[in-house]
Each structure stands twice: as C-alpha cells, then as structure tokens.
Ligand SMILES: COc1cc(O)cc(C/C=C(\C)CC/C=C(\C)CC/C=C(\C)CC/C=C(\C)CC/C=C(\C)CC/C=C(\C)CC/C=C(\C)CC/C=C(\C)CC/C=C(\C)CCC=C(C)C)c1O
C-alpha cells in the first residue's frame with residue numbers, strides 16, 4: 001500500500017514516489033502539492049505544453065487521482081460508477097454464482113463470521129455493502145437461536161408459569177430477537193432489491209432494514225451500532241481509509257468491526273491452483289451462468305489488488321481501531337479482520 005501524495009489516500013498499487021514510512025515526505029509532499037494545485041498549476045498550465053516542469057507536475061497530478069478497477073487504471077471518479085455497473089449487472093445471478101464459484105464454501109466463511117461475532121439478543125448490527133442480505137439473515141437466525149436458548153433458561157427457572165403463559169412467551173414474534181436489529185446498507189439498488197425479495201420469501205418481518213448508502217459516507221449518527229460488518233465489500237470501495245473511518249464513527253465505544261474479505265494465500269501450491277482456477281475458470285463460469293465475463297474478470301482482478309492481511313490490519317489500526325487481529329480461512333483465500341472501538 002502506498003499513500004497518494006496529492007490526495008492523501010491509500011492505494012493498493014499506484015506507483016507513487018513517496019514510501020509509506022516516510023512521514024516527512026508525505027507531509028511536505030502534500031503541502032507542496034496543495035500549493036501547486038492552488039496557485040502554481042493554473043499559471044504553469046497557461047504555458048502548456050512548452051513548460052517541462054509544468055508538464056511533469058500535471059502528469060503527476062493526473063496520476064495522483066488514479067486508482068484501480070481490477071487491473072485497469074481509472075480515475076477515482078470513474079471507479080464508483082464502474083463498480084456500480086458490475087453489481088447492477090450481477091445482482092440477479094449473484095447468489096447462484098457464489099455457490100457455483102465456491103462450491104458453497106462462501107456459506108461456511110459467512111457462518112464463521114457470525115460465530116466470531118457471537119451476537120446476543122439486543123445487538124444492533126450495521127452490515128455495510130450487505131447486498132442480498134447473506135450476513136443479515138445469518139445474524140437474525142443466530143440471534144433468534146440465542147434468544148430461544150435464553151427464554152428456555154428463564155422458563156425453566158420460572159416453574160410456576162401456566163401453559164398459556166409459556167405458549168404466549170414463545171409466540172411473541174416481536175420479541176423473538178430480544179430487541180436486536182440489523183441494517184443492511186448498500187450503494188446498489190439492484191442488490192438491495194434482490195435482498196428484500198429474499199427477506200419476503202423467507203418470512204423475515206422484524207428487525208431488518210434496507211438502506212441505500214455509501215460506505216464512505218454512512219447515513220447514520222455517531223456511536224450507533226454494537227457491531228459493523230462488511231463482507232466482500234471493502235475491496236470495491238474507492239477510498240478504503242475513508243470507509244474505515246466511517247466504520248469507527250458509527251460504532252459505539254466498545255463496538256466491534258468485522259471484515260470478511262479475500263486476502264493473500266499463504267500456501268504456494270494452493271496459491272498456484274487458486275490462480276489457475278480464478279483466471280481460467282471463474283470468468284468462464286460468469287459467462288456461462290450469468291452471460292457476464294467482464295464482471296467476473298473484475299472480481300478476480302480486484303482480489304489481487306487488495307492489500308495483504310498485515311497491510312489491511314495496519315489500515316484498520318490507522319482508522320483508530322484497537323486490538324486488531326485477523327484469522328485466515330481456507331489457506332488465506334479469505335481472512336476475517338476484527339477490531340474494537342475502545
Ligand atoms: C463481481 O463481483 C462479485 C461477484 C460475485 O458473484 C461475488 C462476489 C463476492 C464473492 C464471493 C462471495 C465468493 C466467490 C468465490 C470465489 C471467488 C471462489 C473462491 C474459491 C474457492 C473457495 C476454491 C478455491 C480453489 C482452489 C484452492 C484451487 C482448486 C482448484 C482446482 C482444483 C481447479 C484448478 C483449475 C484449473 C486447473 C483450470 C481448469 C479446470 C477446469 C476447466 C475444471 C473446472 C473445475 C471446477 C469448477 C472445480 C472447482 C473447484 C473448487 C471450487 C475447489 C474447491 C476446493 C477447495 C477449497 C480446496 C463478487 O465480488
């Protein structure tokens with residue numbers, strides 16, 4: 001990861017002159033670039049292209065606003081739109097494609113995320129980039145299960161209750177989550193639409209809200225949630241550091257950040273096979289099942305652009321989280337990062 005001298009954002013692979021550790025260079029580099037953008041660049045531009053210093057500065061400035069969309073270099077402004085198009089295009093086939101590509105393994109990864117979270121009745125969850133609701137539905141099931149266990153324990157303790165009272169306690173649907181709520185926030189209308197349809201079909205009525213919003217600018221107050229999750233989402237966000245800061249802002253003190261994301265494979269044999277599988281099979285599956293080679297090419301390319309476990313851990317710490325840890329799953333094909341707002 002390197003920090004963009006002009007914008008101050010972290011980028012996975014953009015080649016910048018300043019090494020990450022060189023704080024002074026970063027500081028003066030940014031100050032210098034602000035001065036240049038503010039007053040000198042317009043003047044130098046007037047004598048374009050005959051001015052070699054100006055030409056170099058302009059090309060540096062153009063480079064600085066670049067980021068990645070898979071292996072393609074695009075402007076930061078373009079990236080959001082391109083990501084939107086990808087998920088608009090894959091939304092209808094999203095769930096079936098995940099099962100096909102991973103042979104159902106993505107379900108185990110998501111279950112593990114919930115076990116790590118271990119929510120209790122009353123937990124307020126924000127699931128960012130929540131798409132078609134896989135994390136939200138698991139959360140509701142988990143909390144419902146926990147609530148039933150708690151109710152059973154309480155009922156056993158109150159042995160003098162009548163059968164009517166017991167039945168009533170079980171049937172009170174409003175209370176089946178013990179006050180827990182999950183808000184699914186996603187930037188893409190089509191993904192949320194599929195999520196809502198799934199929720200209706202599965203009979204989820206309470207404790208669930210669908211919100212259109214950007215991870216970089218969350219439409220929520222400070223200190224609102226107990227847990228923030230983002231599964232397979234942060235890789236697609238243009239300014240990851242901004243999204244992490246927003247995660248920190250909306251969590252209550254003591255709240256937990258959990259991220260499930262593709263990461264770096266730590267076994268050379270698995271890595272070779274995984275690369276072969278990713279580049280030779282996944283886009284083909286995308287084309288055959290969803291008629292969409294490009295979106296799945298973006299998927300495998302974006303996985304390779306995402307920072308390593310350690311680099312991402314540092315970014316989470318930079319956003320203010322403490323006790324940051326990660327756990328590799330399936331040889332590091334994915335990792336779960338965890339951090340606390342203390
Ligand atoms: C646009 O953005 C997106 C769109 C989306 O729909 C989803 C997402 C977000 C993504 C997810 C939620 C999950 C997506 C899942 C993946 C990207 C796949 C993750 C991969 C695995 C869990 C499997 C890991 C695979 C390996 C370690 C390599 C093993 C590979 C092989 C044995 C095959 C090697 C391939 C070749 C030699 C190429 C030629 C082969 C063929 C033509 C035969 C095709 C073979 C198959 C279909 C077999 C598939 C095998 C597996 C899945 C292996 C499972 C076994 C293990 C885990 C060891 C999003 O952002």
Ligand SMILES: C[S@@+](CC[C@H](N)C(=O)[O-])C[C@H]1O[C@@H](n2cnc3c(N)ncnc32)[C@H](O)[C@@H]1O
Pocket residue numbers: 083087128129130131132133134135185186187188191213214215216230231232233236237238
């Ligand atoms: C691969 S899907 C993950 C969906 C779900 N979390 C899951 O695990 O199945 C990535 C999601 O990130 C969303 N996304 C991309 N950029 C976003 C942003 N800036 N803010 C919020 N959501 C975003 C996409 O719309 C898409 O629904």
